[in-house]
Amino acid sequence: MNDWRNIEYLNRGTPVQKEVYTLLRKLNIMSLLADYNPVLVGTVPLGIQVKGSDLDIICEVHDSVKFTDIVSRYFGTMDEFTSVSRVVDGVPRTKINFMAGGWPIELFGQPRPTALQNGYLHMIIEAEILAQLDNDFRQQIITMKTNGWKTEPAFAQVLGLEGDPYEALLMLEKLPRSALYAFCHSIQARG
Structure with missing residues (x-):
C-alpha cells in the first residue's frame, strides 16, 4: 500500500x-x-x-x-x-x-489527525476498490467525473451503494479487508 x-x-x-x-x-x-x-x-x-x-x-x-x-x-x-x-x-x-x-x-x-479525517478515509477505500476492480470500473468513474459527478457519489453509484454516498464509503472502509475483497469480487462478477 x-x-x-x-x-x-x-x-x-x-x-x-x-x-x-x-x-x-x-x-x-x-x-x-x-x-x-x-x-x-x-x-x-x-x-x-x-x-x-x-x-x-x-x-x-x-x-x-x-x-x-x-x-x-x-x-x-x-x-x-x-x-x-x-x-x-x-x-x-x-x-x-x-x-x-x-x-x-x-x-x-x-x-x-489527517489519517482519521473523512477525506483521507475516502481516498483509502477508493484506492483499495480501484486496486481490486478492473480498468472498466476506473473508466466508469472517470466518465462520471467528466460528466460532473463528485468522486464519492460516482463510486457509490457504480458500486450500487444506497444512501449517503460519503457515509456508505466510510462503512466500506470499516469492513474487514476479506469482506471488502469479497464485495469487490461480487461487483466484478456482475460486470
Missing part, C-alpha cells in the same frame, strides 16, 4: 501526477505545512483526475487562526486566495483556497 504522506509516489505516476509533484515541490507546501501533517487526498493521488480537478490537501489544525496566518504568509498573494473558518457539527474547520500553476488548491484543516 502507498505511503500517502510522502508525495514521492507522484513522481513515479502518470504525467498529471508528475506535474502535481513538480508543483507541490516548487511551492514547498508539504514542508512549509509539515507541522500540520498535510496529506494530498482526492483524485490526483488515485490517478482518476479529470479536467478541473483540484488539489485537496488535508491538515491537522488545532488553531485555525495560527494556521490561516501561516498559510497567508506563504500563499496569501496567490490568485483567488480565500479563507473561511467555521464550525460544522461541532467541529471547527478551516478551508483555504488559491490557484497555483494552473491548479486550484484547497487546504482543509480540522482538529483531527
